[in-house]
Amino acid sequence: MKAKKIDWKKLLLHIALPLSIGGLSALLSSSDMKKYADLNQPPLAPPGFFFPIVWTVLYILMGISTYLISKSSATTPQKDAAYRSYGLQLFFNFIWPLIFFKTGAVLAAFICLILLIAAILKMLQLFHAISSIAANLQIPYLCWCLFAAYLNFGIYLLN
Numbered sequence: 001m002k003a004k005k006i007d008w009k010k011l012l013l014h015i016a017l018p019l020s021i022g023g024l025s026a027l028l029s030s031s032d033m034k035k036y037a038d039l040n041q042p043p044l045a046p047p048g049f050f051f052p053i054v055w056t057v058l059y060i061l062m063g064i065s066t067y068l069i070s071k072s073s074a075t076t077p078q079k080d081a082a083y084r085s086y087g088l089q090l091f092f093n094f095i096w097p098l099i100f101f102k103t104g105a106v107l108a109a110f111i112c113l114i115l116l117i118a119a120i121l122k123m124l125q126l127f128h129a130i131s132s133i134a135a136n137l138q139i140p141y142l143c144w145c146l147f148a149a150y151l152n153f154g155i156y157l158l159n
Contacts, residue, residue, distance in 0.1 A: 015063030025094045032101040042154025068134040085123040092116035106156040113149045
């Protein structure tokens with residue numbers, strides 16, 4: 001079986017999209033992120049500097065995953081459904097920091113995270129039907145968002 005050649009330009013564009021969306025969201029809420037350290041934190045809460053590192057890795061995995069979807073032999077309707085679910089989870093991913101940090105609406109942010117997790121689960125299902133590798137690359141993202149939901153809800157309860 002011959003391996004497919006990597007289209008580096010396309011791969012980098014797929015990686016750039018989630019990095020750009022995450023970066024814009026962080027930029028729009030960065031001045032308010034300093035408040036995070038002042039909040040009462042639940043057990044296991046990592047230091048603030050840890051978040052950009054994790055998110056960068058997760059965004060890169062998202063890009064690789066969607067690249068694999070784009071290069072697959074799936075039908076156009078399958079790919080379109082996968083891309084729509086990907087776009088929906090990116091939307092919730094983008095607005096969560098704005099809700100949490102910018103508005104300080106911690107409970108609303110938690111609800112947004114629940115919607116994000118539901119969107120990720122749907123995306124995983126659709127990605128898996130096309131490429132198990134693409135779906136598996138999203139498992140760390142799902143785990144991180146579950147952990148973020150724990151942190152978000154803990155902050156809601158403690159503050």
